[in-house]
Amino acid sequence: MTETAAPAPKSGIRISGAFHRLLAFSGLIALVVVFSLASPNFMQTQNILAILQATSVNGVLAIAATLVIITGGIDLSVGTLMTFCAVIAGVILTYFGLPLPLGVLGAILAGTASGLVSGTVIAKLKVPPFIATLGMMLILKGLSLVISGTRPIYFNDTPGFTQISQGSIVGALVPGLPIPNGVLILFAVALLAAFVLGKTALGRYTFALGSNEEAVRLSGVNVDRWKIAVYATAGSICGVAGLLIASRLNSAQPALGQGYELDAIAAVVIGGTSLSGGRGTVLGTLIGALIISVLANGLRILSVAQEWQTVVTGTIIILAVYADILRRRTL
Amino acid sequence: MRGQRVGIASPRDAVEKGIGYLSEDRKLFGLATGLDVRNNIALASLSRFTGPFGVLDEAGMARAAEGAIRQLAIKTPSDTQEARLLSGGNQQKVVIAKWLLRDCDILIFDEPTRGIDVGAKSEIYKLLNALAAEGKAIIVISSELPEILRLSHRIAVMCEGRLTGILPGGSSQEEIMRLATMREPAMELRHAG
Secondary structure, rough: HHOOOOOOOOOOHHHHHHHHHHHHHHHHHHHHHHHHHHHHOOOOOHHHHHHHHHHHHHHHHHHHHHHHOOOOOOOOOOOHHHHHHHHHHHHHHHHHHOOOHHHHOOOOOHHHHHHHHHHHHOOOOOOOOOHHHHHHHHHHHHHHHHOOOOOOOOOOOOOOOOOHHHHHHHHHHOOOOOOOOOHHHHHHHHHHHHHHHEEEHHHHHHHHHHHHHHHHHOOOOHHHHHHHHHHHHHHHHHHHHEEEEHHHHHEEEOOOOOOOHHHHHHHHHHHOOOOOOOOHHHHHHHHHHHHHHHHHHHHHHHHOHHHHHHHHHHHHHHHHHHHHHHHHOOO | OOOOOOOOOOOOHHHOOOOEEEOHHHHHHOOOOOOOOOOHOOOOOHHHHHHHHHHHHHHHEEEEEEEEHHHOOOOOOOOEEEEHHOOOOHHHHHHHHHHOOOOEEEEEEEEEOOOOHHHHHHHHHHHHHHHHHOOOOEEOOOOOOHHHHHHOOOEEEEOOEEEEEEEOOOOOOOHHHHHOOOOOOOOOOOOOO
């Protein structure tokens, strides 16, 4: 994951972007220290694994959002798309009784398809990303309810489905280390996304588009095609998130999802990715997602009312974006 | 182009046909200022450096960038320097390097030395002459007469969006100014009947 920074991170970018990540990382460590001191229950293996598991869904969504935000766009549909993909998995596995791999594939492809639509609306129809994905968010929310008949779809007929996020391959191989599969999947998605961003043409164009889309267009690049590809990729990742949450709840809850996009974007921003595009890292997003989960977990252990959680999260978001503005001012 | 009529539908079409365009406003249109020198140089040629699974040949890109930096004498601490930290003249060179890497035969320079200091200006002129000598077709759009007179083999003069004439290089300033100010004659009033 050290390759997650913007292309060739050996000069100015790294110093300032890495500084923000350092800031975020220190914030995370500070929170952990504070909560550990405040309660002996915090640093228990059980609790740490719970935090990691809780981060997995938001973390995966936030990684999807990271890709889009680096291009200078935004994707408000990640939350309801996650639910839509979960519903599709439900339809394939429970309604049609098809084998598990098809359900997994279907969920991810549903995400890809939605991303293709969003990307096309944004690239070809020139609808601004905020509006386009806002529309998609509502459309997907509605479709989830329609397809599922507004009722949850249970996966009881599919043994092993809960194993996707709750089982532990690591636990089976290494006793005493019961890391949930959901956490593994989070890190796998993170590694893949970091690789794509840092080492592939798609990743390079992602940063280029966020940096100066017009320059990219004038350089003879098919901007539309690559933009659509970014949104489609983000959509696929949302499909994975859908599988994770459905596996965690052993059901596809069609009314769920809206609101998740805010936590996802919060994680991206706290982690140092700039909303104006052109820079960002998967590592930063992971740190951001962890900060949110650690906060939620720590406050709960301290019996602080849950309402304070959002107050703190909101404050941190503002501070994080302000730090980004300060960084840009020194350029 | 090359003796044949060619229609050009878009920037992508133009680039594919070998035409490179350096716009007047580098920062707005030419350079991705958030990227480093290496990636800016490779920006029009990424497909050439893309291997299986879309993985980029980073080493190849570095070699190409270093070669361009040497060839064009671009002043930069390294090819990983952020492009926006370079001086105007060197940023211009980076954009030129991008088109050269793409093997463009026709280069259109729109106000190439605007906002560039005197020393860098003459470097750019030398570069333009060198490129022309290599056989590339160079079209310079400029509003600076001394520059035009110094560089051009042929001068196409325009006024209010119309081509008013083509003069050989070495024409006098007066001839150029005459064509440059040749406006449309005023509409004649028509009498009824």
